[in-house]
Every structure is written in structure tokens, then in C-alpha cells.
Amino acid sequence: MSFNNVAANNKIIACVSGDINGDFENKTHLKEYLDVLGKYNVKATFPTTLDVAENYTDRIKLILKNGHEIAGHGDNHKIFKGGSLQEQTERLRKMMAGFYDILGLQLKGFRAPWTKFDKNTHDALSNVGLKYDSNIKRLEIMFRLPYINKKNMDVRNYQHIKPFLKMAAQLYNVSQKTSKYPYYILPNLIEIPVLGYSDYYLISSPKGPKYTKFDNEKIGAVWLENLKCLRNSGGVMVIDAHPGFFSPDYLGALDYFIENALKIGATFKTLDSIASEYMEFDPTENSQVEIYTT
Ligand SMILES: [Zn+2]
Numbered sequence: 001m002s003f004n005n006v007a008a009n010n011k012i013i014a015c016v017s018g019d020i021n022g023d024f025e026n027k028t029h030l031k032e033y034l035d036v037l038g039k040y041n042v043k044a045t046f047p048t049t050l051d052v053a054e055n056y057t058d059r060i061k062l063i064l065k066n067g068h069e070i071a072g073h074g075d076n077h078k079i080f081k082g083g084s085l086q087e088q089t090e091r092l093r094k095m096m097a098g099f100y101d102i103l104g105l106q107l108k109g110f111r112a113p114w115t116k117f118d119k120n121t122h123d124a125l126s127n128v129g130l131k132y133d134s135n136i137k138r139l140e141i142m143f144r145l146p147y148i149n150k151k152n153m154d155v156r157n158y159q160h161i162k163p164f165l166k167m168a169a170q171l172y173n174v175s176q177k178t179s180k181y182p183y184y185i186l187p188n189l190i191e192i193p194v195l196g197y198s199d200y201y202l203i204s205s206p207k208g209p210k211y212t213k214f215d216n217e218k219i220g221a222v223w224l225e226n227l228k229c230l231r232n233s234g235g236v237m238v239i240d241a242h243p244g245f246f247s248p249d250y251l252g253a254l255d256y257f258i259e260n261a262l263k264i265g266a267t268f269k270t271l272d273s274i275a276s277e278y279m280e281f282d283p284t285e286n287s288q289v290e291i292y293t294t
Contacts, residue, residue: 010231010232010233011234011267012227012230012231012234012235012237012261012264012265012266012267013234013235013236013237013266013267013268013269013274014227014236014237014238014239014266014267014268014269015044015045015192015236015237015238015239015268015270015271015274016037016042016044016045016241016254016258016268017044017045017046017047017071017111017134017194017238017239017240017241017271018033018045018046018240018241018242018243018246019046019047019048019073019111019240019242020046020047020048020049020073020242020243020244021049021052021074021113021244022049022051022052022077024052024056024059024243024244028243028244028247029248030059030062030063030243030247031062032247032248032251033243033246033247033251033254034062034063034066036251036254036255036258037066037068037254037258038066039255040258040262040268042258042268043067043069043268043269043270043273044068044069044268044270045068045069045070045071045109045134045270045271045272046060046063046068046069046070046071046243047070047071047072047073047110047134048060048071048073049073049074049075049076049077049113050072050074050075050094051075051077053070053098053099053102054098054102057102060103061103064103064105069108069270069271069272069273070099070103070105070107071107071108071109071110071111071134071271071272072095072096072099072107072109072110072111072130073110073111073112073113074091074095074112074113075091075092075094075095075098076113077113077114078113079112079114079116080112080113080116080117080118080120080121080124081112081116081117081121082118083120084120085120085123085124085127088120088121088123088124089123089124089127089128091124092110092124092125092127092128092130093128095107096128107130108130108131108132108271108272108275109130109131109132109133109134109192109271109272109275110125110130110132110133110135111134111135111194112135115135115137115194115198117133117135121135122185122186122189123186125186125189126186126188126189129188130189131189131190131275131276131279132182132189132190132191132192132271132272132274132275133185133189133190133191133192134192134193134194134238135191135194136176136177136178136191136193137178137194137196138173138176138178138180138194138195138196138237139169139172139173139196139197139226140166140169140195140225140226140227141162141165141166141169141226141229142165142168142169142172143165143197143222169229172196178191178193179193180233180234180235180236181234181235181236181278182236182274182275182278190278190279192236192238192271192274192275193238194238194239194240195223195226195237195238195239195240197222197223197226198240199240199241199242199246199250200240200245202219202222203219203245203250213249213250216250216251216252216253216255216256217253217256219250219253219257220252220253220254220255220256220257220260223237223239223253223257223261224256224257224261224264227257227261227264227266228264231264236274238271239257241253241254
């Protein structure tokens with residue numbers, strides 16, 4: 001088993017993704033979230049469940065009007081993993097038809113509810129003709145070790161242990177079969193991995209650092225630190241920043257991350273445009289796609 005990195009170029013591509021499901025109530029300050037993106041002219045991707053799009057159609061239209069992408073996040077927020085191929089295919093069909101009916105939207109990609117998927121999920125995505133999946137976790141730095149599980153960026157000797165944390169992350173990525181660039185998981189389906197540290201992990205999880213709204217720069221710094229690991233190799237990093245969870249209290253983290261990511265030369269793209277860019281290339285011949293071989 002090996003990664004055959006065929007001279008991937010040095011581009012650093014970042015993507016802001018914000019899942020929208022049942023927590024997307026009117027208390028979510030969507031406009032303020034979109035304003036942060038607009039300030040830097042960043043286009044983001046919002047994986048959205050069909051039931052929420054039906055209940056909050058005007059808010060989804062506002063997202064589209066601002067030039068962002070809506071991706072699929074299920075017909076509802078129930079777990080796909082464990083469902084038969086037929087069940088999962090039918091749920092995806094229902095989701096796609098629903099988005100087309102209410103918004104005239106042709107979905108291009110998918111993130112599974114709770115990011116829980118299995119082989120049937122990938123086969124179902126391929127069956128319905130979606131072109132990308134963005135579920136598999138990827139880490140550039142492994143923070144989740146016993147001795148740095150709290151306030152992990154504040155550990156005094158962090159700089160000294162960083163090389164080991166990077167090595168641990170690489171081992172994790174090999175075991176998860178992920179790549180820094182999008183890669184094919186089926187002949188017509190590309191995977192765009194998402195950063196292993198979700199907003200939920202950083203803010204709410206009892207296992208995480210439990211950053212509060214006064215720690216916005218620390219959240220932004222965790223994301224940035226992971227992005228900086230791509231500086232020599234290039235690669236794609238997708239962050240998770242749910243509008244229902246993030247706005248308004250944690251928008252400072254998003255602002256901090258985008259501002260500093262741009263400073264180190266990152267380009268922000270939607271998942272759809274990342275998928276299109278990488279699917280244009282034949283992975284067996286072209287140099288821009290990192291190929292996973294067994
Ligand atoms: Zn979700």
C-alpha cells in the first residue's frame with residue numbers, strides 16, 4: 001500500500017463548508033455569516049438537508065444569491081450508514097428531486113448526515129450521478145493525544161512535539177486512505193476529505209478543548225496550523241463551520257482563519273469547483289491528482 005504522489009503542485013486550496021440541518025433556526029445569524037465570507041469574497045459550500053431547505057427556502061435562496069454552493073446533506077438528518085444500497089440510493093434520489101423541485105437546483109455533491117457513511121453510501125452516490133463526496137476525515141496535525149487534550153494549542157512545548165504530531169497525523173491519513181488532493185473513490189466519484197477537527201469537536205465535545213466564544217482566535221489558529229502543513233506539498237483543506245452553530249458567537253474564528261489563510265497564499269473554492277478542477281484530469285496520467293494505489 002502506498003501513496004503515489006505524482007508531483008502535485010504547490011497550490012493551497014481551502015474550502016469553508018457549513019452543514020445546514022435541523023439546528024438551522026431563525027436564531028442563526030445567517031446574514032452575519034455570509035457577511036464574513038463576503039468581506040473576503042470567499043465562496044463556500046453549504047451541505048443542506050432537504051427538509052431544512054423546504055422549511056427555510058428563503059434563507060437557502062439568500063445563500064445561492066450570494067454565489068455560494070448548496071450541496072446535498074440527505075433528505076433529512078438521519079444516518080445513512082447501515083442502510084441497504086437501495087435505501088440509500090432512494091434517499092439520495094428523493095433529496096436530489098426535492099432540491100430540483102423547490103429551487104431548480106442540480107446538486108453536485110454530498111456530505112452524509114453526522115458524516116457517517118459506508119460502502120453503500122459511495123455506491124449510492126455513484127448510482128445517482130453525484131460527482132463528489134466530502135466525508136472522509138483528514139488531519140495534518142494530530143492534537144488528539146492524551147497529554148494535550150485540553151487547550152491543545154497552548155501547550156508550552158508544542159513547537160518541540162509538533163513534528164511527532166505531524167507524523168502521527170500522516171499515519172492516521174494512511175490508515176484512512178486519504179490524500180491531500182481530491183482522489184477517486186469510485187471511477188465516477190471523487191472524494192474531497194474534510195478536516196478531522198470539526199467545529200463540534202473544538203467547541204462542544206467533552207473530548208475536545210472546549211473553546212468558548214472568547215477563544216475565537218484559538219479556533220482559527222487550529223485551522224490555520226493545519227493549513228500551513230500544506231505549504232510545501234500543496235493540497236486541499238476543507239473546514240466545517242456550521243452556520244447554526246457558529247453564527248453569531250464564533251464568526252470571529254471564521255474571520256481570523258480566512259484572513260490569515262489568504263495571507264499565506266491559500267485560494268478559497270467551493271467543493272463543486274474543486275471537484276470540477278480535479279475531475280478534468282485523468283488520474284492515471286495527470287500530475288495534479290495524487291493517486292492512491294494498493
Ligand atoms: Zn449535519
